[in-house]
Structure formats: structure tokens, C-alpha cells
Amino acid sequence: MNLPTHVQLVDVGPRDGLQNEKQFVPAGVKIELVRRLRAAGLKHIEVTSFVSPKWVPQMADNAEVMRGLRRSIDDPRDVRYAVLVPNLQGMDAALAAPREEWPDDVVVFASASEAFSQKNINCSIAESIERFRPVVARALEHGLAVRGAMSCTVGCPYEGEVAPERVGMLAKLMKDIGVQHVGVADTLGVGTPLKVQRALDAALRHYGVDQVSGHFHDTYGQALANTLASLELGIWQFDASVAGLGGCPYAKGATGNVATEDMVYLLHGMGIETGIDLDALIDVGVYISVALGREPVSRVSKAVRAKRVG
Numbered sequence: 664m665n666l667p668t669h670v671q672l673v674d675v676g677p678r679d680g681l682q683n684e685k686q687f688v689p690a691g692v693k694i695e696l697v698r699r700l701r702a703a704g705l706k707h708i709e710v711t712s713f714v715s716p717k718w719v720p721q722m723a724d725n726a727e728v729m730r731g732l733r734r735s736i737d738d739p740r741d742v743r744y745a746v747l748v749p750n751l752q753g754m755d756a757a758l759a760a761p762r763e764e765w766p767d768d769v770v771v772f773a774s775a776s777e778a779f780s781q782k783n784i785n786c787s788i789a790e791s792i793e794r795f796r797p798v799v800a801r802a803l804e805h806g807l808a809v810r811g812a813m814s815c816t817v818g819c820p821y822e823g824e825v826a827p828e829r830v831g832m833l834a835k836l837m838k839d840i841g842v843q844h845v846g847v848a849d850t851l852g853v854g855t856p857l858k859v860q861r862a863l864d865a866a867l868r869h870y871g872v873d874q875v876s877g878h879f880h881d882t883y884g885q886a887l888a889n890t891l892a893s894l895e896l897g898i899w900q901f902d903a904s905v906a907g908l909g910g911c912p913y914a915k916g917a918t919g920n921v922a923t924e925d926m927v928y929l930l931h932g933m934g935i936e937t938g939i940d941l942d943a944l945i946d947v948g949v950y951i952s953v954a955l956g957r958e959p960v961s962r963v964s965k966a967v968r969a970k971r972v973g
């Protein structure tokens with residue numbers, strides 16, 4: 664098997680991981696979480712979203728989080744911060760701050776299923792693309808990179824199984840408006856390796872292998888198997904969430920993303936570099952889990968901490 668030798672992980676914990684938390688998580692905790700992820704070696708972090716606070720109240724402190732993460736203009740930007748943006752209002756809000764508080768990457772997000780699109784962003788897939796068109800143009804004008812998250816590429820909580828053709832259609836729509844990279848998301852965590860490979864193949868018809876990533880929730884415990892199936896296709900970029908935090912407010916029953924700790928253990932065990940210090944990452948997972956009053960979901964974290972105690 665010809666597998667990539669290096670994998671780039673995007674930790675989406677501060678955004679995807681926390682957006683669904685019922686308890687209010689102070690901006691200071693979110694900022695500290697990002698700082699600790701950086702210190703553990705993460706180079707790509709999804710830090711917040713500029714969505715409507717009526718829809719996702721937990722992300723209402725987006726500007727405060729960006730202010731807390733401000734970097735000087737001369738900062739080499741060795742770490743990239745991504746934010747989700749659903750419309751021009753969100754893009755304007757992200758750009759209203761001084762340059763030092765801008766994100767590096769903007770993520771527009773659409774769904775391969777119509778019903779999920781309506782529930783998540785209150786419009787059809789076609790309408791969402793028209794909303795994103797000026798967002799993409801504005802982001803590119805300002806020198807920001809644009810990624811597209813494609814939800815429900817395998818299954819939808821409202822429509823059931825989703826055909827790969829729908830993923831291909833969405834990837835093409837994203838490509839046509841200038842989105843530079845697409846993430847193939849198994850929002851529900853129902854995918855199994857061959858289904859995930861079909862969804863990825865559909866995206867790969869429109870994007871090169873360096874412009875496609877995987878985003879797997881672990882509801883049915885398949886995320887690591889799906890990662891291996893993706894690596895077999897040459898995919899080398901994945902989202903993951905420290906401590907396995909998260910879930911989408913509009914995908915009831917779906918658990919968090921695959922834990923970053925579990926991904927790092929899998930990858931390092933296969934001789935694939937990530938640049939991440941697993942021990943330090945486990946401590947980050949403990950930090951945020953203590954703040955939330957629960958145990959990290961990661962099995963690797965549990966095993967390593969049990970060994971540490973002796």
C-alpha cells in the first residue's frame with residue numbers, strides 16, 4: 664500500500680467541538696484551548712464560526728475569541744486559523760476586526776442533502792451556493808484561503824443514505840464559485856470504508872488529491888477505519904477534534920468528531936508524521952474536558968492516562 668508519509672490534521676475542537684455545548688464556555692477557555700493546541704504542535708485550528716448567534720449561541724463570542732488570538736502582522740503565520748462563515752454578514756463581521764485578528768482560512772459550509780441544508784442554514788443547496796459566491800470572492804480579495812465543508816456526504820439524518828453523485832454535484836458547485844479545497848464530511852458518523860471512498864472519489868472528480876480532506880464523526884466507531892480507507896486513496900488532510908468533542912446541533916444523535924488523540928496514535932503507529940506531540944495533546948484534551956466537567960472521549964487518552972498512573 665502506498666500511503667502518505669505526512670498527514671495534516673486540522674483540530675476543529677474549538678469550533679465543531681464546542682458549538683453544541685449547552686453550558687456556556689467562556690471565551691478565555693476557548694482561547695486557552697487554541698493556545699494549548701498550538702503548543703502541542705497543531706498547525707491548523709478551526710477556532711470559531713461567524714454564524715447567527717440565534718442559531719448557535721455558543722459561537723456568539725467569535726470576535727472576542729479572534730481578539731484573544733490576535734497575531735502581529737509580522738507573525739510568520741506558521742499556524743493557520745480557520746473560521747466558518749455562512750453568508751456575507753458573517754464575512755463582514757470577520758473582516759471588521761483589525762488585520763491581526765483576521766482568520767487565515769474561511770470555511771463555507773453546504774450539504775449534499777437538501778433537508779440538512781434547510782435545517783442547518785435555512786436554505787436550499789442552490790441558494791447556499793449563491794450566498795457563498797460573494798463570500799468566496801470577498802475572502803479571496805482579502806488574501807484568505809477558502810475551504811468548503813460538505814456535510815452529509817454519506818448519510819443524512821432526514822433523508823437517509825446519500826448517493827455519491829450528490830457529493831460530486833456539490834463539489835462541482837463549490838469548484839465553480841472558486842472554493843479552493845473541499846472537506847468530505849460524514850456528519851452522522853454512519854459511513855463505512857467503501858461508502859466513504861465512494862464519497863471521496865466523487866469529490867476527487869472535481870478537486871485534486873491535495874485539495875480534498877476527510878471529516879469523520881465517530882458515532883458508529885468507524886472513523887479510524889474511514890481514515891485508513893481515505894489514506895489508501897492518497898488523502899492526507901483530515902479534521903479531528905481534541906478529546907473527541909462535539910457534534911452538530913442539526914444532526915441529533917451524532918457524536919463528536921474522531922478524537923485527534925486517536926488519529927495521532929493511528930498515524931504515528933503507521934509511521935506517518937503529524938508534527939504533533941501525543942502526550943502534550945492528551946493533556947490538552949484533559950484541560951478542555953475538565954473545563955466541561957467530563958472525561959475525554961478518546962480511547963487513546965484513556966489508555967495513556969491509565970498507564971501514566973501505573
Ligand SMILES: CC(C)(COP(=O)([O-])OP(=O)([O-])OC[C@H]1O[C@@H](n2cnc3c(N)ncnc32)[C@H](O)[C@@H]1OP(=O)([O-])[O-])[C@@H](O)C(=O)NCCC(=O)NCCSC(=O)C[C@@](C)(O)CC(=O)[O-]
Binds near residue numbers: 717783
Ligand atoms: C445561515 C443563517 C444565518 C441563516 O439564518 P436565517 O435566519 O435564514 O438568516 P437571516 O438572514 O434571515 O437572519 C436572521 C437573523 O440572524 C442574523 N444573522 C444572519 N447571519 C448572521 C451572521 N453571519 N452573523 C451574525 N448574525 C447573523 C441576522 O442579522 C438576523 O438577525 P435579526 O434581524 O433577527 O436580529 C443561519 O442558519 C446560521 O447561522 N446557521 C449556522 C448553523 C451552524 O453554524 N451549524 C453548525 C455548523 S455546520 C457543521 O457543524 C457541519 C460541519 C462543517 O462541521 C461538517 C459536518 O460534520 O457536516
